[in-house]
Amino acid sequence: MAQKDYKLWLQYNQKTDVELVSKYLSDVQGIVSLGNSETSKIASNELKLGLQNMLGGKFEIKSKSDSDKTVIISSQALLSPEIKKEIGSFDQLNEEGFIIKSISLKGKNQIIITGKKDIGVLYGVYSFLRLVQTNKSIKNLNIVDAPKTNIRILNHWDNLDRTVERGYAGFSLWNWQKLPDFIDQRYIDYARANASIGINGTVLTNVNANALILTPQYLEKVEALANVFRPYGIKVYLTARFSAPIEIGGLKTADPKDADVANWWKNKAKEIYKRIPDFGGFLVKANSEGQPGPQNYGRDHVDGANMLADAVAPFGGVIMWRAFVYSEHDANDRAKQAYAEFVPYDGKFKDNVIVQVKNGAIDFQPREPFHPMFGAMPKTPLMMEFQITQEYLGFSTHLVFLPKLFQEVLESDTYQKGKGTTVAKVIDGTITKTKLTGIAGVSNIGNDLNWTGHPFAQANWYGFGRLAWNPNLDSEVIADEWLRCTFSNDENFIKPVKEMLLDSREAVVNYMTPFGLHHIMDTGHHYGPGPWVSNLSRPEWNPVYYHKADKNGIGFDRSKTGTNATAQYAPEVEKIFDNLETCPEKDLLWFHHVSWDYKLKNGQTLWNGLALKYEEGVNQVKNMQNVWNKSEQFVDAERFKEVQMLLEIQYKEAKWWRDACLLYFQQYSGKELPAGVEKPTQSLDYFQSLKFPFAPGN
């Protein structure tokens, strides 16, 4: 039964609706594959597997198109002139795009799946199968699709000892001990799952990097993984520890301006590319949270990134340089620091550098306004960094549909070049016209049987991939697709469960951090509430730094009267956030310190409104439980039970969040809980006494 979980969204369930099956069979009965590459074999086998499982019968793979009702899969080059003529222009496609077209040739009806390259054909096959998976028509097809970003990549925060930083789904998939000789079937299944949603890169190692990965002993293992992933269109990348020239190279310095250092990296790149000709490049966390970097030598981010860029440029490699920086020596509002440090470098990075920016200015909170850097570096390729693993959103025990969060960020208007300059348009290059574009997602994958710990966390991996392909996709469409492919096409299941998914993000915001509150999780592991924590060495590691509750009110004043972080946004956005009256209530306490008696738009005081939001969050989880309990008949027993148990934990923890936060904040507001909010059953002392020394992922 664990099989079901393992298969992710590629269940290919046998269709039981006879009419529907015969409809499909009236369009497709055979497969013709013209190519011979490994990728085209993967494509034809996948098509065969999917069609056989879903429609029954045999779908032989032939190499010639002489019969009616076949799906012909082929790269552009191998198509016959007649078919090419039917397809028309390939101009709108990039190297990874595809065309799916129904044609009629010499009285025979065929469906052509094609692209400039085999990888496009493979993506086309998955897209075609998705139509059948989701019960869509395959008549008169005319689909042209291509990814809107170049780098669609998972960031694994996996350590060489197989622990995963912020990982809640077991240990790392990469079994370094047994590599390179033992190829776990999971590597292949991982690549297949990623290819099915268009992910084309993977950073194998933690951003808090270990230089050993760059030694021959490990590169041999990396090479073995790259060989597995290659036919699925997935490039391998590694994290580069900036001090590697010292640690494994025997040099005295890692100064990017030192000729020996630059040479060391050039040789290292040469060595890697000899093994892995399509190696993607390096992801670098430098001078952030104790990681070494160019500033250790009085140099800056540009010096560091460009030195590495020179090393990989001859081989077509890229450097993804992270902007997640804040310093213990900087007394400035943490939310302002990355912008302050990076914006002056706009236009100074080499062409093969892309700056990787988290979606918000603090750190992957349940809700953050979009990072101001997205509106401020028109001459620099910026890539999005989302977190798929739920470090701050209940680990792998809480059901939270993240595409909703991702979409909210991507749709935000930066006003960089006037109205409509959304974050999506910045990162897909529409606005900035940068050639290098990308989206990264910090992976939630581990060696748990079901990959992601929570069966519904698979939806976040899926949704990330779909949005990386097309940042304008609607999260409702993603939820719909995922549910149909993963569970069932039954409308009585889809409708309520889709609503549950779409509500789940707002639920977690409500029971953890409503009205723009942030970073009030218990420190270190970030499990559960810890708004009271105030004893850590660095001020910005303490939740009290972020909520600033006192007898006058609550919230971080980032307006003109405070840290003026609002000034980092374009004037149109600044104006909205800066003014208490126009600031969206969902971001209120992110930008303003507001009195407990402040009147919200619905007429309630802030204190009452806050308490009611916490209560609402809890009720939303209760509602999720009700919805799930009604879907038993549509789901296999194992997944049904798993999700049921997990929702029960989520419900308990939502109440824990509500009670702990309200009791704590009540000390400052000095007010009673409003009607409709359940009375806490434990004391604040009790909540403060809870300790979790072995919380995972830390």
Ligand code: BDP
């Ligand atoms: C924070 C995590 C930490 C990461 C860091 C990063 O708590 O484990 O190393 O971000 O992104 O969210 O570098």
